[in-house]
Amino acid sequence: MKLSVPDYILSIKPYTPGKPLEELEREYGIVDSIKLASNENPLGPSPMAVKAIKNAIGKLNRYPDGSGHDFIQKISEHLGVSPKNVVLGNGSDEIIGMLACGLLQPGDEAILPHPSFLMYEITVRSAGATPVFVPLKLLSIDLQAIKNRITSRTRMVFLCNPNNPTGAVVYKKDFENFLKKIPPDVIVVVDEAYIEFVRDQNCAKSVEYLDNVRPLVTLRTFSKVYGLAGLRIGYGVMPDKIANLLNRIRLPFNTNSLAQAGACAALEDTVFFEKVITLIHQGLDFLYDSLDRLGVKYFPTQTNFILIDVCKDADEIYERMLRQGVIVRSMRSYGYPDYIRINAGLHEENVRFIKALEKSLK
Numbered sequence: 233m234k235l236s237v238p239d240y241i242l243s244i245k246p247y248t249p250g251k252p253l254e255e256l257e258r259e260y261g262i263v264d265s266i267k268l269a270s271n272e273n274p275l276g277p278s279p280m281a282v283k284a285i286k287n288a289i290g291k292l293n294r295y296p297d298g299s300g301h302d303f304i305q306k307i308s309e310h311l312g313v314s315p316k317n318v319v320l321g322n323g324s325d326e327i328i329g330m331l332a333c334g335l336l337q338p339g340d341e342a343i344l345p346h347p348s349f350l351m352y353e354i355t356v357r358s359a360g361a362t363p364v365f366v367p368l369k370l371l372s373i374d375l376q377a378i379k380n381r382i383t384s385r386t387r388m389v390f391l392c393n394p395n396n397p398t399g400a401v402v403y404k405k406d407f408e409n410f411l412k413k414i415p416p417d418v419i420v421v422v423d424e425a426y427i428e429f430v431r432d433q434n435c436a437k438s439v440e441y442l443d444n445v446r447p448l449v450t451l452r453t454f455s456k457v458y459g460l461a462g463l464r465i466g467y468g469v470m471p472d473k474i475a476n477l478l479n480r481i482r483l484p485f486n487t488n489s490l491a492q493a494g495a496c497a498a499l500e501d502t503v504f505f506e507k508v509i510t511l512i513h514q515g516l517d518f519l520y521d522s523l524d525r526l527g528v529k530y531f532p533t534q535t536n537f538i539l540i541d542v543c544k545d546a547d548e549i550y551e552r553m554l555r556q557g558v559i560v561r562s563m564r565s566y567g568y569p570d571y572i573r574i575n576a577g578l579h580e581e582n583v584r585f586i587k588a589l590e591k592s593l594k
């Protein structure tokens with residue numbers, strides 16, 4: 233077969249997700265394994281979301297509301313923004329894709345912190361634009377260095393706050409300074425997939441800076457604190473001008489009716505939300521104590537996951553942990569060959585992780 237494929241598509245390395253539990257059990261013949269590799273919610277989905285999804289099933293013969301009217305209304309009330317500023321996505325990944333596809337073209341540059349979420353690079357390359365990597369400084373996004381790398385070709389800057397995989401935040405003061413200093417035509421995309429877990433009061437929340445003048449986009453997801461990763465739903469908050477552009481390229485029914493109903497209910501489920509936050513914070517504190525006891529270095533986090541320095545080949549530690557039925561994420565593909573990343577799980581999962589790590593490090 234002869235295919236004419238653009239070089240920029242050939243330059244893309246496919247995304248490798250965390251290993252699914254079913255795959256581990258199939259390949260290694262292990263039962264009762266646990267997964268701490270994809271920052272998923274260990275408590276399951278929001279019960280109110282589950283109920284709403286069950287109620288919506290009977291109407292699956294109908295197309296979803298393509299405009300997502302009711303759900304967008306709920307989000308806009310939740311955040312105190314206008315419905316015109318909200319765009320829904322099949323996960324926030326889809327919004328990242330729409331931003332790149334709708335606003336970047338070959339010759340354009342997009343600045344990405346490195347290491348950070350791998351989807352930014354994939355989508356920037358898919359649009360034929362050039363990713364420009366700016367290394368983290370002490371594991372945090374280096375806003376000063378990013379500002380210095382802006383040229384007349386820079387169209388977009390991605391910030392991940394807090395950053396995946398390091399868990400560090402961008403501070404309010406630094407973010408405000410950054411917004412003041414960058415050219416007014418550079419689109420700033422702030423991915424806040426983990427913002428609900430942040431304990432540091434000085435963390436920037438980009439929605440507060442939405443003014444329909446500066447090109448600022450906030451991304452949020454239902455995949456983490458709301459426990460709906462399998463449902464695929466997220467959204468972006470942005471000036472109406474950018475929202476209108478994205479709505480031109482958005483597939484008419486990109487978010488399905490179950491996802492809209494489930495996520496809408498999840499936003500109201502404050503009992504579940506609080507339960508998740510408490511569990512994760514207690515889990516992280518337990519993991520900190522246990523890692524201290526083992527003398528293993530880690531980076532304090534503002535998310536639901538921790539970056540751990542295993543001081544050994546992370547791929548090998550990953551393998552050893554797999555054999556004990558514990559799925560972690562090796563950070564080799566992120567450029568940290570000696571680090572693993574895990575999310576806080578249920579208490580018994582955290583205990584099991586620590587035991588397996590202790591054994592794997594011997």
Ligand SMILES: *Cc1c(COP(=O)(O)O)cnc(C)c1O
Nearest residue numbers: 323324325349396425453455466
């Ligand atoms: C998990 C995650 C997302 C969420 O993606 P969805 O497509 O909404 O599931 C987005 N950004 C980062 C940095 C993440 O870690």
